[in-house]
Amino acid sequence: MALLEVDGLTKSFGALVALRGVSFSLEAGEVLGLAGPNGSGKSTLFNMLTKIPTGPDAGDVRLDGQSLKNMRAHQIARAGMVRIFQTETDFGDLSVVENILVSMPSDSKPGTKAGRDAAMALLSEFDLDGMADQASGQIGVFDRKKLMIATALARQPKILLLDEPAAGLSKPEVAAMIELIRQINAKGIAIVVIEHVIPLLLALSEKLIVLNFGEVLARGAPRDVVRDPAVVEAYLGSVAEDA
Amino acid sequence: MTRKSLIICVFFAILALLPVVSDDSYIRHVSIVALLYAIVVSGWNVSLGFGGVFNFAHLAFFAIAAYATGILTKTYGFPSWMGVPIGIIAAVIASLIVCLPVLRLKGIYVILVTFGFGQLCLQFVLNQRSLTGGNFGFVQIPPLRVFGYSFRSDQAMGYYYLALVGLILTVVLINWFRSSPFGWRVAALRENEDYAVSRGIALARVRLATFAFSAIFPGAAGAIYAQYVRAASPDMFGFSFLTIALSMLLLGGVATVWGPVVGALVFAILTEVMTPLGPGRYLVTAVLIVAILRFFPKGLAGIPDGLATWRARSRKIDPAKGHGPNV
Ligand SMILES: Nc1ncnc2c1ncn2[C@@H]1O[C@H](COP(=O)(O)OP(=O)(O)O)[C@@H](O)[C@H]1O
Ligand SMILES: [Mg+2]
Numbered sequence: 015m016a017l018l019e020v021d022g023l024t025k026s027f028g029a030l031v032a033l034r035g036v037s038f039s040l041e042a043g044e045v046l047g048l049a050g051p052n053g054s055g056k057s058t059l060f061n062m063l064t065k066i067p068t069g070p071d072a073g074d075v076r077l078d079g080q081s082l083k084n085m086r087a088h089q090i091a092r093a094g095m096v097r098i099f100q101t102e103t104d105f106g107d108l109s110v111v112e113n114i115l116v117s118m119p120s121d122s123k124p125g126t127k128a129g130r131d132a133a134m135a136l137l138s139e140f141d142l143d144g145m146a147d148q149a150s151g152q153i154g155v156f157d158r159k160k161l162m163i164a165t166a167l168a169r170q171p172k173i174l175l176l177d178e179p180a181a182g183l184s185k186p187e188v189a190a191m192i193e194l195i196r197q198i199n200a201k202g203i204a205i206v207v208i209e210h211v212i213p214l215l216l217a218l219s220e221k222l223i224v225l226n227f228g229e230v231l232a233r234g235a236p237r238d239v240v241r242d243p244a245v246v247e248a249y250l251g252s253v254a255e256d257a
Numbered sequence: 258m259t260r261k262s263l264i265i266c267v268f269f270a271i272l273a274l275l276p277v278v279s280d281d282s283y284i285r286h287v288s289i290v291a292l293l294y295a296i297v298v299s300g301w302n303v304s305l306g307f308g309g310v311f312n313f314a315h316l317a318f319f320a321i322a323a324y325a326t327g328i329l330t331k332t333y334g335f336p337s338w339m340g341v342p343i344g345i346i347a348a349v350i351a352s353l354i355v356c357l358p359v360l361r362l363k364g365i366y367v368i369l370v371t372f373g374f375g376q377l378c379l380q381f382v383l384n385q386r387s388l389t390g391g392n393f394g395f396v397q398i399p400p401l402r403v404f405g406y407s408f409r410s411d412q413a414m415g416y417y418y419l420a421l422v423g424l425i426l427t428v429v430l431i432n433w434f435r436s437s438p439f440g441w442r443v444a445a446l447r448e449n450e451d452y453a454v455s456r457g458i459a460l461a462r463v464r465l466a467t468f469a470f471s472a473i474f475p476g477a478a479g480a481i482y483a484q485y486v487r488a489a490s491p492d493m494f495g496f497s498f499l500t501i502a503l504s505m506l507l508l509g510g511v512a513t514v515w516g517p518v519v520g521a522l523v524f525a526i527l528t529e530v531m532t533p534l535g536p537g538r539y540l541v542t543a544v545l546i547v548a549i550l551r552f553f554p555k556g557l558a559g560i561p562d563g564l565a566t567w568r569a570r571s572r573k574i575d576p577a578k579g580h581g582p583n584v
Binding site (some may be wrong): 049064066067086087088091092096097099103104105106107108112116117119122124125165168169215 | 306437438441445447448449451453455456457458459460512
């Protein structure tokens with residue numbers, strides 16, 4: 015049994031079918047890449063998995079063998095599947111360290127000295143400990159992206175869903191981000207990563223799925239998928255040569 | 258001792274000495290009411306300010322506490338010292354009832370339901386005349402008396418100090434709340450609901466807890482008020498209490514510990530100073546509030562920060578990064 019089993023997810027917005035019968039599975043510790051043109055349904059897929067803001071019209075998701083059908087969004091996060099959003103998101107009025115503390119499970123005792131120490135240790139892994147007491151709305155784009163990942167880790171997830179973690183970052187920042195994601199995966203956390211940055215996908219993922227118009231267009235080993243003629247035509251075009 | 262804690266001590270010392278300096282019964286009355294308002298508004302700040310939930314039933318909690326205290330101590334013979342516990346329990350129960358239908362609603366819908374709840378309570382009070390006194394209000398509530406000491410003696414000195422102690426406890430509790438895991442969750446939901454939920458925060462549970470916690474304050478204040486003026490009246494559900502409380506909150510500054518306290522006291526003093534203007538004083542007060550919010554959007558409590566930023570800017574130094582800790 016895989017850690018995550020996704021079976022026939024379908025979602026429509028009025029007449030627009032944003033996802034149509036998408037299925038895949040993810041093993042513990044695995045990294046799965048997710049690519050596709052803008053509007054192909056990648057973010058919607060994450061929304062369906064996490065039920066933020068709502069779940070799918072049809073299809074089922076099982077995490078550790080347990081169906082998410084009767085779970086609410088916060089219970090899915092507690093069960094171990096945690097996402098980051100495509101745009102940098104933070105609790106702007108809270109300080110950087112409070113962003114972490116509020117994301118920690120209650121058993122980690124966020125209100126105590128030990129909880130705060132754990133939060134600071136997590137921040138230092140992301141080079142954010144120097145700005146722990148700044149309001150999170152005031153820090154830079156790269157730092158906010160890192161903070162969003164750090165708050166996800168504070169939840170101690172089994173699966174991390176990353177929606178375009180490299181978008182808007184400079185070249186050196188992308189390299190740093192790849193390294194960060196590697197380190198997270200090295201802790202045994204499975205990752206699904208949505209990206210347009212092909213080198214990032216090639217560097218990180220063991221499997222790649224390409225979506226197009228809400229359906230799976232291709233799947234397999236990343237190097238094969240990016241050379242798939244259908245993928246090149248629908249999505250990559252000249253990008254494939256750069257990769 | 259930091260400068261801030263020194264100011265706080267002086268502030269409460271002045272309030273504590275006020276009855277010694279003046280035993281004028283009118284000043285006493287105005288100050289008791291102002292202190293009670295400060296408690297009520299501090300509680301509203303929890304749901305409306307820290308929580309960002311437009312709960313317009315807050316003053317209804319105050320009224321419900323007043324009625325519950327009055328009815329249980331007068332009609333049902335509960336001892337008067339149980340007034341405050343009764344008020345708190347009644348207000349918290351009311352807050353949970355009104356919270357249920359708005360658990361997952363947002364913005365204008367929350368206003369609609371919560372305001373409607375107050376009007377529903379008002380209709381109940383008007384209709385159940387034999388229980389509540391209907392239109393005329395519920396009168397002759399037994400005053401507070403503990404070990405033979407009447408809180409009414411010495412120009413209601415007892416009520417003054419009760420309200421003052423209540424306010425000090427309020428400030429202590431809200432200060433704890435603001436930097437507790439509970440307070441962080443409340444603020445996180447206000448800042449970004451989807452993001453908060455995605456980090457495992459249980460929206461419904463936290464919102465229920467927010468309402469219940471915020472209702473403690475109008476619960477206590479409503480009970481003290483009822484025992485002090487010895488009456489609970491239907492107009493406590495009306496617009497005028499609500500408008501005054503909202504003005505105090507905005508004037509003082511939302512989502513800060515001291516905003517509601519400063520807002521309530523300054524507002525009370527302003528209205529008294531301008532009594533000679535008659536009804537015109539409301540207009541002047543409104544203009545003053547707008548003017549203050551124009552220059553200090555965070556209200557009176559934001560003035561120290563605002564001035565610091567201005568001073569820094571005029572010295573061409575980078576102003577203090579971030580909001581800094583809220584005062
Ligand atoms: N809440 C929504 N209401 C209506 N349409 C939506 C909504 N969310 C997404 N869509 C549409 O669904 C399609 C897929 O969007 P999305 O999943 O965000 O694409 P992407 O692959 O770029 O992440 C797009 O056509 C988008 O406009
Ligand atoms: Mg997207």
